[in-house]
Amino acid sequence: MNLKFTICLFLCxxxxxxxxxxxxxxxxxxxxxSKAPIPLVSIVVTDAKDxxxxxxxxxxxxxxxxxxxxxSHFEKIVLxxxxxxxxxxxxxxxxxxxxxxxxxSLNPSYKNLQEFTITSTRSKLKIDIDRIxxxxxxxxxxxxxxxxxxxxxxxxxxxxxxxKINYKTNKKLLVLVNGKKFGIISNNPDATLKSFxxxxxxxxxxxxxxxxxxxxxxxxxxxxxxxxxxxxRGTVGNIEGNIDTRLGSGDNFYILSxxxxxxxxxxxxxxxxxxxxTSKNSSIIKSPQPQNxxxxxxxxxxxxxYSGELSFNQQFTHKWALNIYGTAxxxxxxxxxxxxxxxxxxxTADKDYLYRGRTDQLRHSYELGGELLKQFKKGGKELSVAFxxxxxxxxxxxxxxxxxxxxxxxxxxxxxxxxxxxxxGRLSYSMLFKNKLxxxxxxxxxxxxxxxxxxVFDEKTVNEIAFxxxxxxxxxxxxxxxxxxxxxxxxxxxxxxxxxxxSYINAAQQDTDTSxxxxxxxxxxxxxxxxxxxxxxKYQRSVKRPNETAISLSINSTDPQxxxxxxxxxxxxxxxxxxxxxxxxxxxxxxxxxxxxxxDFNPNVISNFTSFDTTLNSFITDKQELGSTNSWYxxxxxxxxxxxxxxxxxxxxxxxxxYSESSxxxxxxxxxxxxxxxxxKKSWRIQATAMLNTNSPTFQGxxxxxxxxxxxxxxxxANERGFINLTCFDFINSEWKNKQLISTSNLYQxxxxxxxxxxxxxxxxxxxxxxxxSPKPIRKVLSNDIKD
Numbered sequence: 039m040n041l042k043f044t045i046c047l048f049l050c051x052x053x054x055x056x057x058x059x060x061x062x063x064x065x066x067x068x069x070x071x072s073k074a075p076i077p078l079v080s081i082v083v084t085d086a087k088d089x090x091x092x093x094x095x096x097x098x099x100x101x102x103x104x105x106x107x108x109x110s111h112f113e114k115i116v117l118x119x120x121x122x123x124x125x126x127x128x129x130x131x132x133x134x135x136x137x138x139x140x141x142x143s144l145n146p147s148y149k150n151l152q153e154f155t156i157t158s159t160r161s162k163l164k165i166d167i168d169r170i171x172x173x174x175x176x177x178x179x180x181x182x183x184x185x186x187x188x189x190x191x192x193x194x195x196x197x198x199x200x201x202k203i204n205y206k207t208n209k210k211l212l213v214l215v216n217g218k219k220f221g222i223i224s225n226n227p228d229a230t231l232k233s234f235x236x237x238x239x240x241x242x243x244x245x246x247x248x249x250x251x252x253x254x255x256x257x258x259x260x261x262x263x264x265x266x267x268x269x270x271r272g273t274v275g276n277i278e279g280n281i282d283t284r285l286g287s288g289d290n291f292y293i294l295s296x297x298x299x300x301x302x303x304x305x306x307x308x309x310x311x312x313x314x315x316t317s318k319n320s321s322i323i324k325s326p327q328p329q330n331x332x333x334x335x336x337x338x339x340x341x342x343x344y345s346g347e348l349s350f351n352q353q354f355t356h357k358w359a360l361n362i363y364g365t366a367x368x369x370x371x372x373x374x375x376x377x378x379x380x381x382x383x384x385x386t387a388d389k390d391y392l393y394r395g396r397t398d399q400l401r402h403s404y405e406l407g408g409e410l411l412k413q414f415k416k417g418g419k420e421l422s423v424a425f426x427x428x429x430x431x432x433x434x435x436x437x438x439x440x441x442x443x444x445x446x447x448x449x450x451x452x453x454x455x456x457x458x459x460x461x462x463g464r465l466s467y468s469m470l471f472k473n474k475l476x477x478x479x480x481x482x483x484x485x486x487x488x489x490x491x492x493x494v495f496d497e498k499t500v501n502e503i504a505f506x507x508x509x510x511x512x513x514x515x516x517x518x519x520x521x522x523x524x525x526x527x528x529x530x531x532x533x534x535x536x537x538x539x540x541s542y543i544n545a546a547q548q549d550t551d552t553s554x555x556x557x558x559x560x561x562x563x564x565x566x567x568x569x570x571x572x573x574x575x576k577y578q579r580s581v582k583r584p585n586e587t588a589i590s591l592s593i594n595s596t597d598p599q600x601x602x603x604x605x606x607x608x609x610x611x612x613x614x615x616x617x618x619x620x621x622x623x624x625x626x627x628x629x630x631x632x633x634x635x636x637x638d639f640n641p642n643v644i645s646n647f648t649s650f651d652t653t654l655n656s657f658i659t660d661k662q663e664l665g666s667t668n669s670w671y672x673x674x675x676x677x678x679x680x681x682x683x684x685x686x687x688x689x690x691x692x693x694x695x696x697y698s699e700s701s702x703x704x705x706x707x708x709x710x711x712x713x714x715x716x717x718x719k720k721s722w723r724i725q726a727t728a729m730l731n732t733n734s735p736t737f738q739g740x741x742x743x744x745x746x747x748x749x750x751x752x753x754x755x756a757n758e759r760g761f762i763n764l765t766c767f768d769f770i771n772s773e774w775k776n777k778q779l780i781s782t783s784n785l786y787q788x789x790x791x792x793x794x795x796x797x798x799x800x801x802x803x804x805x806x807x808x809x810x811x812s813p814k815p816i817r818k819v820l821s822n823d824i825k826d
């Protein structure tokens with residue numbers, strides 16, 4: 039059904055593109071007196087307010103040029119040459135004329151002019167201590183492109199074929215427009231920036247010194263998009279669809295409309311994924327009677343996602359700005375489980391069994407948030423009020439069968455319903471002084487409650503309820519934060535302090551009503567070694583608190599009767615992170631490199647959980663560990679441009695991890711990321727990526743190594759508005775093979791799972807509409823977060 043829907047959408051989409059093609063015709067310019075052709079005449083298209091909508095086109099030696107019309111905002115064609123009078127042609131007159139060639143006569147204005155010079159603006163890269171700015175205002179090379187094409191020119195930033203932005207491989211970026219959050223563009227830049235036309239962009243800025251209030255959200259850098267004269271108007275959007283060889287498909291629609299001081303955005307997304315696999319078991323049962331068992335099972339994993347986003351931005355005056363957004367998300371997933379276990383029950387006999395199961399999960403999530411920004415005329419003062427409310431629901435049904443070596447069968451089902459509510463607010467006030475000193479402070483409030491309802495049905499009890507859990511748990515965090523930023527010609531220093539009071543309430547254990555007082559300092563120092571190189575040092579203390587899994591009851595999907603709570607005593611973990619590095623650039627951005635050393639120390643690792651004992655009908659504490667972890671890793675990365683068409687980016691991380699309470703958990707690990715993009719003429723582009731990760735250590739074990747490869751071919755069409763992309767993932771291996779060996783006194787089993795790896799996907803997208811800028815600068819609210 040979904041495949042048919044996607045094919046129909048593609049056909050409609052193709053028809054939509056066909057109808058939206060430009061009407062092209064030839065303009066021939068001649069001298070009104072001599073009737074001779076006129077070369078080097080500039081031709082642009084404008085709207086009713088004389089805003090330029092297209093890059094200039096120049097006539098050839100025979101006085102001809104090709105021009106296209108495809109937008110309802112197009113009002114007139116303007117022809118200019120310094121020794122002739124300006125000529126304006128109404129678009130309606132051209133549309134009414136069905137001729138493919140239009141002859142335009144120009145009247146001379148300077149008869150004695152012998153020569154003239156044409157100049158243009160080129161993009162420039164401006165490098166400062168804690169920010170890099172790429173200016174594209176007036177650069178005709180970007181008139182037809184989008185924001186993603188502009189962002190690619192910043193150092194250490196790569197974009198995937200589907201528009202996903204990647205900063206230093208795994209760093210988190212916060213996207214702002216004209217210095218403030220901008221609805222869906224800030225919340226979901228990967229799906230929206232490809233629709234934002236570059237002709238209204240003045241510059242893009244990568245800011246590495248992040249305020250404390252954003253660092254608490256995990257933000258590593260800010261990407262600010264500044265538009266020409268601080269304003270734009272019009273309507274743009276994109277429609278996109280994709281299919282792959284595993285019968286997966288996806289559709290996305292986004293639209294942005296801004297008129298006067300009001301902006302509306304909407305984004306809708308649907309996608310489905312399938313990950314089939316095959317599991318082969320070869321078992322030798324040793325007792326009570328020796329026997330061999332071989333099985334082959336086909337496992338399915340299907341995932342359906344639906345999401346919708348709406349946002350509203352209002353600029354009341356140059357002093358006030360309001361941003362409100364809302365999101366809705368739905369996920370449906372089915373997973374087949376196949377596992378083998380050996381365990382010791384309450385009796386003295388070993389019981390070995392195989393498990394076959396299926397898990398159905400359904401998630402709903404709704405979120406509403408916003409921010410009100412107020413600026414004052416004097417002292418660079420700013421007041422910000424933000425809020426967020428989120429409600430989510432999780433439903434899980436697990437049904438399974440245990441097959442014992444004695445040939446007895448046990449069926450069991452588990453239902454898990456979980457409701458979460460989250461409320462957060464923030465009030466901040468900042469001041470910017472003339473000596474480049476910035477002070478900001480604020481208060482924040484965070485409250486989250488979990489309520490779980492778990493029911494286990496056991497075949498032994500004739501489908502009676504074996505256990506029910508219905509508890510309400512809460513986390514309440516109040517904090518006061520402040521930071522001071524000092525900017526100088528040679529250095530930038532940011533010192534932040536966050537004081538938090540956290541309260542935890544676990545209804546399952548009344549004695550765990552706990553309040554914890556925490557001080558979290560932050561030091562971020564950057565020094566300009568040269569004009570094109572910067573050294574930096576950063577220290578930050580962070581806290582990992584009990585999350586939803588820790589407080590609410592969790593279920594092992596491969597064993598529905600295995601119920602547990604992680605970190606039931608609500609202990610929190612403190613992390614100390616140190617970073618020391620240096621960045622080096624070139625003016626033309628042909629070469630950039632960074633190196634970084636990171637050290638993370640966690641003095642109080644906590645690993646304790648309680649499990650449910652079906653015999654005692656109560657929870658018991660199975661394990662509790664207190665130790666420390668130390669991790670070092672060295673990161674080296676950079677980008678290189680060759681022959682103006684090849685862009686190579688490479689990062690490599692080499693690290694060491696140790697856990698003080700376990701001699702086995704000490705190991706080296708490595709991670710490598712490679713990206714190469716080759717851009718050809720006529721809007722062709724090839725991109726290849728590779729990511730290799732060795733075993734990643736944790737204080738409870740290891741995560742398996744991963745290898746991912748992809749190569750894609752991209753072609754833009756329809757005046758750079760449409761694109762078609764063909765991508766092949768994991769083209770080296772057709773499938774992954776995972777092996778598992780189990781050996782007990784009664785059972786020897788070799789389990790091999792075959793998971794398809796190779797995947798080919800096709801994506802088609804089209805960007806519609808247009809944005810124009812104001813001919814004069816408009817005073818807008820510009821957040822102090824990017825001012826210096």
